Amino acid sequence: MEEQKIRLSKLNNDLSQGKSVCSSKGVLSAFPLSLMTEFQIHGLGLVVCQRGSFSFSLNQKSFSAKAGETLFIPEDSLFQVLQESDDVEIFILIYQIGPIRDIMGNLVVSMYLCSQLISEPCYVWNTGEEEEVVRYMSLLDDTLEIGENSFNHYEQKLLLLALTYRLCSIYNRKLITNRDSIGHRNDIFMRLIQLIEQHYMRERGVEFYASKLCLSPKYLSALSKSICGYTVQELVFKSIIRKSISLLKNTQKNIQEITDELNFPNASYFGTFFKKQMGVSPQQYRRNINF
Numbered sequence: 001m002e003e004q005k006i007r008l009s010k011l012n013n014d015l016s017q018g019k020s021v022c023s024s025k026g027v028l029s030a031f032p033l034s035l036m037t038e039f040q041i042h043g044l045g046l047v048v049c050q051r052g053s054f055s056f057s058l059n060q061k062s063f064s065a066k067a068g069e070t071l072f073i074p075e076d077s078l079f080q081v082l083q084e085s086d087d088v089e090i091f092i093l094i095y096q097i098g099p100i101r102d103i104m105g106n107l108v109v110s111m112y113l114c115s116q117l118i119s120e121p122c123y124v125w126n127t128g129e130e131e132e133v134v135r136y137m138s139l140l141d142d143t144l145e146i147g148e149n150s151f152n153h154y155e156q157k158l159l160l161l162a163l164t165y166r167l168c169s170i171y172n173r174k175l176i177t178n179r180d181s182i183g184h185r186n187d188i189f190m191r192l193i194q195l196i197e198q199h200y201m202r203e204r205g206v207e208f209y210a211s212k213l214c215l216s217p218k219y220l221s222a223l224s225k226s227i228c229g230y231t232v233q234e235l236v237f238k239s240i241i242r243k244s245i246s247l248l249k250n251t252q253k254n255i256q257e258i259t260d261e262l263n264f265p266n267a268s269y270f271g272t273f274f275k276k277q278m279g280v281s282p283q284q285y286r287r288n289i290n291f
Helices: 002-017 098-103 106-115 130-145 150-177 184-199 206-212 217-228 232-250 255-261 267-278 282-290
Strands: 021-023 039-041 044-051 053-058 061-066 069-073 077-084 089-095
Touching: 002 021, 021 130, 044 061, 044 130, 044 150, 061 069, 069 130, 089 130, 098 150, 130 150, 184 206, 184 217, 184 232, 206 217, 206 232, 217 232, 232 255, 232 267, 232 282, 255 267, 255 282, 267 282
Parallel strands: none
Antiparallel strands: 021 089, 039 077, 044 069, 044 089, 053 061, 053 077
16 A cells, blocks of 8 residues: 555656656556646546546546546646545556657547547547556556666657557547547548558659549548648648658668658758758758757
């Protein structure tokens, strides 16, 4: 019991200090004090309820969760635990996606957008994969216990990425189940995102994606703009830039190799594209990272 109090206090401190990864590091029989008052979650949050129940407010709407259910807290939400049962047992993980944003694909980034397409998003449900999610959390906890080094740093990023993909897989199944509530236009948008994820390395024109969806390029771009604020072309460019940043930050490949991997005709063309999107050349971006 004393060990659990120490973990609870550590979690409370980590949350208060805005740490990039805040974990209960095992089961807890109470929520940290930080979450008992309205708290801004600067990241994604997960609460797996193993036993008992609790009620909470999320963005000023009230919900409840019980044993066998998982609570998903969207990025930058206002969260507060309102009540917890005497026998409650929970696992908690809150992590910022900033450190892994550059290596996330379109599908992951778009999941939050997709969640907002449902008129009444469901933040709590029995996924059937609670044990698997807790296993990911446990593996991540192991990396938090190890002293900071470059290998540990990358292992942590990969585990966070793997967990994020698993959560998106779970959420995607939920969205498919609720397809009727999403609507036809938003269903098209989800299919567009999937197509961009599959083809952006080679196909950059709106015409390709419109043809795949049997729509006119003008209609598809207007639809995309109305849903997420970006045209199809802008979404494709964002995918290319995200991949470019990942290669510049996480590999030793030179600019020509990156140019070839991204299927640009030459390094000069890639450099011009990158600078237009980011304001600096690829070489300068890499130097800024290493400074």
